Amino acid sequence: MKGLLFFLALAAVFASGYAGEYTAAVVEFQPAKSATPSQTIEDNVHEYTVFIENAKREAAQIIVFPEYGLTGMVQDQPERYAVEIPDVGSGPTYSDLNLQRLANAAREHGMYVVVNILEKANDTANKTIYYNTNFVLNNHGKILAKYRKINLFLEPLLTPGAQDQKNTFQTDFNEKFGMFICFDILFYYPSRSTIASGEIKNVIFTTAWFSTVAILQPLNVQHGYAVANRVNLLASNMNNVTAGNGGSGIYGSNGAVLSYYISGLGSSRLLISKVGSNVQQSFRTQGLKGFNTFNGKTELDSYITQERFDSNRFTIRKIELSTGVETVEKVCQKKFCCEFNINAVVPTIEEVYQYGLSKNGALDRTYVVSSQNS
Ligand SMILES: *[C@@H]1O[C@H](CO)[C@@H](O)[C@H](O)[C@H]1NC(C)=O
Numbered sequence: 001m002k003g004l005l006f007f008l009a010l011a012a013v014f015a016s017g018y019a020g021e022y023t024a025a026v027v028e029f030q031p032a033k034s035a036t037p038s039q040t041i042e043d044n045v046h047e048y049t050v051f052i053e054n055a056k057r058e059a060a061q062i063i064v065f066p067e068y069g070l071t072g073m074v075q076d077q078p079e080r081y082a083v084e085i086p087d088v089g090s091g092p093t094y095s096d097l098n099l100q101r102l103a104n105a106a107r108e109h110g111m112y113v114v115v116n117i118l119e120k121a122n123d124t125a126n127k128t129i130y131y132n133t134n135f136v137l138n139n140h141g142k143i144l145a146k147y148r149k150i151n152l153f154l155e156p157l158l159t160p161g162a163q164d165q166k167n168t169f170q171t172d173f174n175e176k177f178g179m180f181i182c183f184d185i186l187f188y189y190p191s192r193s194t195i196a197s198g199e200i201k202n203v204i205f206t207t208a209w210f211s212t213v214a215i216l217q218p219l220n221v222q223h224g225y226a227v228a229n230r231v232n233l234l235a236s237n238m239n240n241v242t243a244g245n246g247g248s249g250i251y252g253s254n255g256a257v258l259s260y261y262i263s264g265l266g267s268s269r270l271l272i273s274k275v276g277s278n279v280q281q282s283f284r285t286q287g288l289k290g291f292n293t294f295n296g297k298t299e300l301d302s303y304i305t306q307e308r309f310d311s312n313r314f315t316i317r318k319i320e321l322s323t324g325v326e327t328v329e330k331v332c333q334k335k336f337c338c339e340f341n342i343n344a345v346v347p348t349i350e351e352v353y354q355y356g357l358s359k360n361g362a363l364d365r366t367y368v369v370s371s372q373n374s
């Protein structure tokens, strides 16, 4: 009897790992575009199940797929792509074949699976409406949670989710998660309200974010959120380099960048890391590289940012950083001045944070200081 108890205790430790630690996977995903909407979703669901299988080999307990990952950017055609998502508590048997395939993969591999899709629903007058929705399958294939995006971005045919909807869930590996979608990260509801009680230490962020100079680059928004709020962030971005979409990562509540990926070359990528307050910076260098070439271009040459800000509203100064620098720059708008203390070191790895694009379109290894003129 004693022997059995000992064995059970050991098995329990083995199964749960160290307290407060778990293994997370996020997928940077480049959606396939097939002949019909249903074929597109089916083909991408198939890819998802392969990622789930691969994540299981590295012991992932939860996996996150990106916003618009199953369809690509089809927010202008919800009537062709949207599907009904059963209520929380449903499953593990579904009439929708694609949902069934995902649920089977979740159950077979004992993994929590977070998927985003356009959801079709009825309003109170039985009129069809559409949401941008994350749903979570638990490790038994049941629908554990749903979240409908509140802050829509260029999605005029969709209905915003309710501000007071429940967007959190509990896992059997003793971690609670909150979740939201893309543009949501810039608004109190839900990006701060979700974590306001202090109970939620893990946030899932599905996105189809495009890189926008100067300050809305995907990785710094993601890392900034984790650092500012002291939460673990699992950020999964859709990849479409021709539109500048991409950049995913896993970030620790202690400020660590546990894994990240950003590239100018279009591809999907599985990121996996242990997550927990004692897990330290362990990232593999997967960032933009100046020397990797593909079809004769470097990753950096292929990397696109969208310049959606009006540079005339900014004061921009170039600072030559090739030799390292320590300087103070003062930027004034009438009587209002900002002083920037700049202290730079030349990076020793062949990886850079961001290249600027000069007016003639040439890549320009300088950094910019800017202040908004308002
Ligand atoms: C990728 O972006 C291009 C350019 O915006 C667009 O034409 C294409 O449909 C996008 N692909 C997907 C899968 O969203």
Ligand SMILES: *[C@@H]1O[C@H](CO)[C@@H](O)[C@H](O)[C@H]1NC(C)=O
Pocket: 084, 085, 120, 121, 122, 126
């Ligand atoms: C919406 O209403 C239609 C017709 O009443 C029904 O067939 C469909 O299942 C409903 N959808 C949802 C998501 O409740």
Ligand SMILES: *[C@@H]1O[C@H](CO)[C@@H](O)[C@H](O)[C@H]1NC(C)=O
Pocket: 124, 125, 126
């Ligand atoms: C909506 O559709 C359902 C099922 O078709 C029906 O039972 C219900 O009465 C309808 N509600 C309204 C407000 O029309």
